[in-house]
Amino acid sequence: MTFTSQPLEYVIHIALSGAAVEEDSEDSEVLPVLSTDDSPVVVVMGVSGTGKSTVGGLLAGRLGVPYAEADEFHSADNIAKMASGQPLDDTDRAPWLDAIGAWAHERAGTGGVVSCSALKRAYRDRLRAAEPRLFFVHLTGDRDLIAARLAGRKDHFMPTSLLDSQLAALEPLQDDEPGVALSVDAAPETLTEQAAAALCRPQAA
Secondary structure, eight states: OBOOOOOHHHHTHHHHHOOOOEEOTTSBEEOOOOOGGGEEEEEEEOSTTSOHHHHHHHHHHHHTOOEEOGGGGSOHHHHHHHHTTOOOOHHHHHHHHHHHHHHHHHHTBEEEEEEOOOOSHHHHHHHHHHOTTEEEEEEEOOHHHHHHHHHTOOSOSOOGGGHHHHHHHOOOOOTTSOEEEEETTSOHHHHHHHHHHHHTSOOOO
């Protein structure tokens, strides 16, 4: 199915109401406009190297909402620690998660997309404490593929050596967490459309 570039209040209609999709003559989604009070914030999550920033930016453009890059919420100390090859601990991450949660809360009702590793359930719960209606898009992939992508990145503080510690800490989305897992074997544009389609599917209560 081809998806048109609809604003978020179109795209999220199914996820919120479970209403049937109506298709136009071009086989594109045509969904009723809802109030922007119904627009959630999407968190694009996963380990470094999965393309969170790329997909997050594309998805924000696809939905017509603002995008925020998680790295911008890190303190200088956190960035220096990671750049030196040391993984962050929960104490390091707490103010970072709170800053992302505050941004998400500010966007509640009008929508937004933010990238955030959100590796552990506890981290996602902390984000949801700030904004309960978050939808998570988990980008997953083979370790060797992700490592190759990390090795090819330029001008980024995250070293490839930290990938294994992130994979060890990773706790995939659980059944009671609104979201979807997508394989990064697909192109970013395909992942963007898959994420937008997931937002249209009713979530389990």
